Amino acid sequence: MASSGHSRNFYMPPYRVHPKHRDILNEIQTTTEPSTAQPVKTQYHQAYPRNYNFIMDNKEVCKQNPFLVLMVPVAPNNVAARDAIRQTWSKESLVQGEVVITLFMLGLSKGGDVGKLQQENAQYHDLIQSDFMDSYINLTIKTMVIMDWLATRCPTAAYAMKVDSDMFLNIDNLVIMLQKPGIPTTNYLTGMLMTNRPVVRSKNSKWYVSEELYPDPQYPTYTLGMGYVFSNDLPEKFVEVSKSIKPFNIEDAYIGMCMKKLGFTPTSPPDPSQFQAYNAKYNRCQFSKVITFILGSSQELVNYWTDLKKPGPPC
Template sequence: MEVRPCIRTLIKLEAFLLYVVLWICLMTVHFQSIFIPKHYLDQKHQMEIKTLESTDQRNSTNHDNERTKNSSYTGLSNTEFMGWFINQPKFIPLSGQHRKHPHLVSYDVQKEVCHRGSVHLLIYIHSAPENVDKRNDIRNTWGGVHNFKSLYVERVFLIGETTDKHLTEAVERERKDNDDIIRCHFIDTVRNLSLKALALLDFVNNRCQQAKYILKVDDDIFVNIYSLIEKFIPQIMKKPKSVVCQGKYKHKLVSDRNSKWYIPPEMLLDSDKGILPTFCSGYLVLFSSDLVPLLLNASYTSPLVPVDDVYLFGFLLKAVGTSVNFVDGSESFTLNQEQGMSEYQDKKRPLEHCVVTAPDKGMHEILWGNTLDKITPFGKEIMNQKLLPFEY
């Protein structure tokens, strides 16, 4: 009977001690949250921030040192380069197109190509339905839309129709796979190239008004896209109605009716005396987009000349007026295939031409590889190295 009160006493003592321990723990937490000076926590936080900043600074310094070590380029930065496209002349679309165009033929665009804001460069390529190899070569080389760090590039191929059912189906599959083909509803022939030019003007005016510059190219032409931009955009930026091409001057009408360059003489005025207006050789033309509405407007009243070079950049450009800023790029363009290949493949020879002919399969890839091997310091600064050479 005397043992039980002792047990009860011990239990009460243990309970009391447990209560004291719990109270001490609670008071410790309370003391830490209330009575530790706030400036101590602030100092600790500041120390953590300084540690992170110090680490970031070391990483940044290491990155800059590595860049300096690997490159001596001190010229225009990619950010400064993008400034070339900010002050480009404003695009004012041609409105009130309720009037029926006398020559424009309908076309289909599978998607809204220009859908991500300002298009710094729109590349459009004249291509025949059967030239799928050339189109793929262009997609995988200089015509890739991800070749630049920051430049937003779009690419479209203009293709007419064909009577070959199997070829039509192949082009349609290609169109669905790549989303970069504008199908024009007329037979794809050399004499219908001017209809492609009209389709492009209408497309830009109504569905790609945010384009800054437009590059028109034939599918058998290779373009050193970095050198082209480096050399010519500074010459035309901030200048309205600009055109860069190989100029053709005082050419006589071709009298042979079987020639693909034949133009009916009645399309010229008597005062022209059989001499064509100055025009661009159409294998490559770089021009500012503000010309598009003006050229389209002129096309409503100008005769449809069946030679697209003379039509778009001759007759229509003449109708725009004398205020066009024309830059002749003849010294930088060559259609001499042997000269172009020799220049690009000779490792010791500097690149003089940014535009060369590439009519054979695989030539685009060869020239593209040579371009990357001989790229300028400025080209290295603006190129998207993560996606080069052939990953898109």
């Protein structure tokens, strides 16, 4: 959940929605399943990703049959974060012998420069944009749109990771972890596990969720949103099951709810110490062993990566 927060000390509606979608929100659509006599009611809601459309796409990148797809939610105007990632952990497309691709997921921004984004995409072919409003409160929509893209555009990939734009990602260690014998290829979700986490009811918190949106006092086990890894069969299942799960604005806990409803639980990584949130200071030896760290700036990412990759043993 590391993103620029819009913390307010008053109640906000859970979603800001693109005006053309307002008329379909909360509409009950009745669909009749051919195999049963009973009509099945499905509630389509704001976070259901097929309410939205991709207005910039790069679906051909998956013709390479990637082993791993890194999906990075990022604000449209945050070019610095994208450039730092392109210079560091997304630079190599072949990692430990496996094809890895990195894509950036954007929504719409007020006053966003469409021409600049198109130019950037023409240069790098790594932007995907959908027509929801890009804001902290809409992270659940953004995450579900990522899942929809993976399910519809890249179903042959083995694994995917949702990874925030302010992350240090040791991509070699991640691929080595996924290559380990015994790592599941289906229904697998791993990262930094959050267990028995209470729902924040304080209205002045960035993570506030009302009882109306989420009545239970605590979340099911979920993986911290900074970076979680999953087998690529799950996105289609998440999109499908999300139809029946009321959306709320804590995207990683929402994915935890999807897992619970599907009857699955997130798995602890082989070495949980590799998924770190914060570190006190840079240490080359330590950074050579982890998979994730949350950083303070894009410049830090470039500096740490450059140091980590210099010749000589890190420890």
